[in-house]
Amino acid sequence: MKPVKVGICGLGTVGGGTFNVLTRNAEEISRRAGRHIVIEQIGMRSENPSCDTTGMQLTADIFEVATNPEIDIVIELIGGYDTARDLVMTAIENGKHVVTANKALIAVHGNEIFEAAQEKNVMVAFEASVAGGIPIIKAIREGLSANQINWLAGIINGTGNFIMTEMREKGREFADVLQEAQALGYAEADPTFDVEGIDAAHKLTILSSLAFGIPLQFSKAYTEGISKITPQDIQYAEELGYRVKHLGITRRTDKGIELRVHPTLIPKNVLLANVNGVMNAILADGDAVGQTMYYGPGAGAEATASAVVADVVDVVRTLTADRDNRVPHLAFQPSALSDAPVLPVEETTSAYYLRLQAVERPGVLAHVTRILGEKGINIEAIIQKQTTEAQVPVIMLTQRVEERMMNEAIREIEALPDILGEIVRIRVELLAD
Amino acid sequence: MKPVKVGICGLGTVGGGTFNVLTRNAEEISRRAGRHIVIEQIGMRSENPSCDTTGMQLTADIFEVATNPEIDIVIELIGGYDTARDLVMTAIENGKHVVTANKALIAVHGNEIFEAAQEKNVMVAFEASVAGGIPIIKAIREGLSANQINWLAGIINGTGNFIMTEMREKGREFADVLQEAQALGYAEADPTFDVEGIDAAHKLTILSSLAFGIPLQFSKAYTEGISKITPQDIQYAEELGYRVKHLGITRRTDKGIELRVHPTLIPKNVLLANVNGVMNAILADGDAVGQTMYYGPGAGAEATASAVVADVVDVVRTLTADRDNRVPHLAFQPSALSDAPVLPVEETTSAYYLRLQAVERPGVLAHVTRILGEKGINIEAIIQKQTTEAQVPVIMLTQRVEERMMNEAIREIEALPDILGEIVRIRVELLAD
Numbered sequence: 073m074k075p076v077k078v079g080i081c082g083l084g085t086v087g088g089g090t091f092n093v094l095t096r097n098a099e100e101i102s103r104r105a106g107r108h109i110v111i112e113q114i115g116m117r118s119e120n121p122s123c124d125t126t127g128m129q130l131t132a133d134i135f136e137v138a139t140n141p142e143i144d145i146v147i148e149l150i151g152g153y154d155t156a157r158d159l160v161m162t163a164i165e166n167g168k169h170v171v172t173a174n175k176a177l178i179a180v181h182g183n184e185i186f187e188a189a190q191e192k193n194v195m196v197a198f199e200a201s202v203a204g205g206i207p208i209i210k211a212i213r214e215g216l217s218a219n220q221i222n223w224l225a226g227i228i229n230g231t232g233n234f235i236m237t238e239m240r241e242k243g244r245e246f247a248d249v250l251q252e253a254q255a256l257g258y259a260e261a262d263p264t265f266d267v268e269g270i271d272a273a274h275k276l277t278i279l280s281s282l283a284f285g286i287p288l289q290f291s292k293a294y295t296e297g298i299s300k301i302t303p304q305d306i307q308y309a310e311e312l313g314y315r316v317k318h319l320g321i322t323r324r325t326d327k328g329i330e331l332r333v334h335p336t337l338i339p340k341n342v343l344l345a346n347v348n349g350v351m352n353a354i355l356a357d358g359d360a361v362g363q364t365m366y367y368g369p370g371a372g373a374e375a376t377a378s379a380v381v382a383d384v385v386d387v388v389r390t391l392t393a394d395r396d397n398r399v400p401h402l403a404f405q406p407s408a409l410s411d412a413p414v415l416p417v418e419e420t421t422s423a424y425y426l427r428l429q430a431v432e433r434p435g436v437l438a439h440v441t442r443i444l445g446e447k448g449i450n451i452e453a454i455i456q457k458q459t460t461e462a463q464v465p466v467i468m469l470t471q472r473v474e475e476r477m478m479n480e481a482i483r484e485i486e487a488l489p490d491i492l493g494e495i496v497r498i499r500v501e502l503l504a505d
Numbered sequence: 506m507k508p509v510k511v512g513i514c515g516l517g518t519v520g521g522g523t524f525n526v527l528t529r530n531a532e533e534i535s536r537r538a539g540r541h542i543v544i545e546q547i548g549m550r551s552e553n554p555s556c557d558t559t560g561m562q563l564t565a566d567i568f569e570v571a572t573n574p575e576i577d578i579v580i581e582l583i584g585g586y587d588t589a590r591d592l593v594m595t596a597i598e599n600g601k602h603v604v605t606a607n608k609a610l611i612a613v614h615g616n617e618i619f620e621a622a623q624e625k626n627v628m629v630a631f632e633a634s635v636a637g638g639i640p641i642i643k644a645i646r647e648g649l650s651a652n653q654i655n656w657l658a659g660i661i662n663g664t665g666n667f668i669m670t671e672m673r674e675k676g677r678e679f680a681d682v683l684q685e686a687q688a689l690g691y692a693e694a695d696p697t698f699d700v701e702g703i704d705a706a707h708k709l710t711i712l713s714s715l716a717f718g719i720p721l722q723f724s725k726a727y728t729e730g731i732s733k734i735t736p737q738d739i740q741y742a743e744e745l746g747y748r749v750k751h752l753g754i755t756r757r758t759d760k761g762i763e764l765r766v767h768p769t770l771i772p773k774n775v776l777l778a779n780v781n782g783v784m785n786a787i788l789a790d791g792d793a794v795g796q797t798m799y800y801g802p803g804a805g806a807e808a809t810a811s812a813v814v815a816d817v818v819d820v821v822r823t824l825t826a827d828r829d830n831r832v833p834h835l836a837f838q839p840s841a842l843s844d845a846p847v848l849p850v851e852e853t854t855s856a857y858y859l860r861l862q863a864v865e866r867p868g869v870l871a872h873v874t875r876i877l878g879e880k881g882i883n884i885e886a887i888i889q890k891q892t893t894e895a896q897v898p899v900i901m902l903t904q905r906v907e908e909r910m911m912n913e914a915i916r917e918i919e920a921l922p923d924i925l926g927e928i929v930r931i932r933v934e935l936l937a938d
Contacts, residue, residue, distance in 0.1 A: 218812075
């Protein structure tokens with residue numbers, strides 16, 4: 073069969089990895105795909121590419137790649153929002169299929185991009201945009217297609233998981249580990265995207281749409297970072313049988329879809345709690361299959377390239393299928409997307425870990441438990457630490473309750489004269505059903 | 506679009522699950538697939554189906570389903586070898602696509618079946634044949650298509666994993682736990698298929714062909730069961746930092762393909778070692794992606810049905826693609842399969858756990874280590890247990906060596922006058938590269 077010609081835009085870490093995988097594994101890939109995949113042109117701005125481009129057709133103008141009549145598939149690896157959007161839209165306009173690793177692009181501009189692609193009868197594939205080398209989009213979109221998916225919970229930011237793992241294993245402070253992560257190249261100079269959960273929220277937005285068949289709604293994702301987590305809370309959680317992980321959680325409820333990224337206590341003995349270091353994992357709960365989990369490297373040049381190139385092979389394979397028989401971009405047919413609302417975080421439901429600092433005086437705990445009781449919040453466990461000082465830390469685990477009620481309770485408890493400072497609140501998920 | 510009509514053959518556990526999932530999730534599935542999937546006819550011998558078939562077109566002759574001109578896809582869920590083979594071949598002859606959950610059928614008759622399917626331009630899908638609800642075939646065949654896969658290691662028999670987990674957690678004997686597994690319905694009255702590794706070897710044979718592009722060669726798989734594992738060996742392994750799991754391992758080497766099922770020590774801290782109970786998991790190592798793992802229920806009515814129905818949706822989606830652009834049955838194009846030989850177990854390479862019973866006399870250990878040294882076998886660790894008796898157990902971990910050399914060394918060591926009885930030998934895999 074005729075070779076397929078691809079154009080690569082962007083030759084940074086993932087671009088270089090993609091170039092190397094396509095080149096090194098050319099024979100293995102064509103044994104699978106049934107035809108050769110040839111790099112026709114590379115658009116790159118850097119003069120120091122991360123791979124050997126000798127003999128390649130190079131251009132500094134990435135839009136030249138998107139309009140090159142020789143090219144069948146444009147691989148967008150430049151990252152970012154606006155230029156990437158323009159590039160992808162230009163490629164689609166010119167009848168090219170697109171493969172991208174850009175989670176921000178898909179989470180923010182995906183609806184518009186998929187609509188354009190649908191109109192031009194081309195595919196936009198984005199496996200590499202979530203959890204790097206783990207074929208999680210394929211798993212949810214195709215592997216679990218028989219299920220009503222109930223929820224997904226994932227460790228989908230390697231930097232954050234590295235930091236949480238180091239803090240737990242070595243009792244280190246957040247700021248200290250962050251500095252190390254930056255030195256190791258796991259975290260950017262400006263770590264906001266990773267540690268404040270924005271990167272994870274991009275990925276979770278995509279996963280949620282695939283699981284529940286809703287349009288992409290990044291702006292409605294609730295995002296809370298890990299910068300306020302202390303080694304002390306991690307230690308208390310361990311004593312209670314829990315581990316603190318930075319999770320993306322999306323759940324279907326009767327009222328709508330929960331879509332939230334935040335630190336979370338999960339039972340120590342579940343497999344997800346034992347995913348350490350920079351590794352990613354996504355746990356999915358479907359009504360037929362029950363729980364399945366997908367684990368692997370969430371970043372890295374060739375790990376991400378593995379997903380990019382798999383997408384290229386997939387696109388090649390469905391070239392001859394008519395549009396209506398292809399896997400839909402968001403797993404569900406565009407005409408069958410649901411208008412279930414994404415819930416504000418106040419309307420989500422969760423169990424809670426609370427840590428409060430109380431003056432050691434008889435009756436304080438009774439006040440606290442009375443307020444919780446009035447809000448319908450049941451207490452699962454309490455630890456009151458012995459201390460020689462005049463104040464004691466009190467740690468509580470509650471049962472599930474709507475967040476709005478918990479917010480009210482916390483406001484009232486913080487107003488008690490014997491409660492000092494702010495209450496630390498971390499959500500708890502049992503991941504049991 | 507026109508509904509797709511399926512016929513189900515076999516209405517046992519998985520058949521009933523498939524019926525229920527197709528019925529209950531009909532709307533969710535058609536929102537994804539873009540058309541309705543309708544159960545046209547059911548072939549079943551039992552008079553007590555595991556689901557409510559009111560209003561369905563039933564027949565006691567499953568071959569009627571395979572030849573029914575109304576039916577597009579035949580779902581084979583009768584199990585076993587010969588009748589299943591005849592049924593599937595008849596369906597193919599009649600131009601039907603086939604979905605099957607039958608690992609024995611695919612492992613033993615797959616080459617012939619796929620050839621017939623290729624000739625008639627139909628698809629045979631078999632996701633449910635390996636690891637139940639985990640979409641592992643899709644992951645390897647499509648998700649990792651950019652990779653040279655180096656090896657796979659999997660817990661692919663839930664009964665065996667349940668037994669190994671109970672033995673470790675509670676220090677119980679094999680026979681005792683097996684009895685409980687039978688009472689719980691996890692193990693058959695004749696447990697040979699599960700505990701002797703035959704079921705796992707069927708699945709591993711399939712995974713190996715998908716990973717390396719070789720024809721199915723079940724007869725060359727090496728199979729060793731768990732019935733001789735003792736709580737004592739599990740305990741010693743734990744002391745050394747290892748856990749004993751019944752693994753299927755397939756690896757690409759310069760000389761050929763390793764294909765082996767046996768009890769295996771793996772480091773306690775790897776995620777695969779923490780997959781407990783009846784759950785399954787497959788760890789895959791690819792040259793680009795590194796390690797990814799896939800976890801979930803390996804059996805059960807609806808978990809398996811999840812994979813069966815996902816296959817139906819996949820088949821529906823590729824109906825309009827031409828044959829050469831579909832995902833090949835064994836991941837690689839039929840014309841591109843490799844003739845790399847499956848190696849006899851004597852030519853495979855592994856590290857080893859050895860337990861020997863020695864008379865407590867000076868110089869015994871020196872004799873043992875001399876023999877190992879002569880065969881080029883390096884010792885990684887030794888535990889010599891203190892005892893008040895005249896004989897002591899000696900536990901050793903060796904570095905990697907060809908099994909042939911280990912067999913020779915064991916024969917010579919067993920011939921030493923101060924070594925009593927047979928040496929216990931369990932293979933060790935670090936799963937590190």
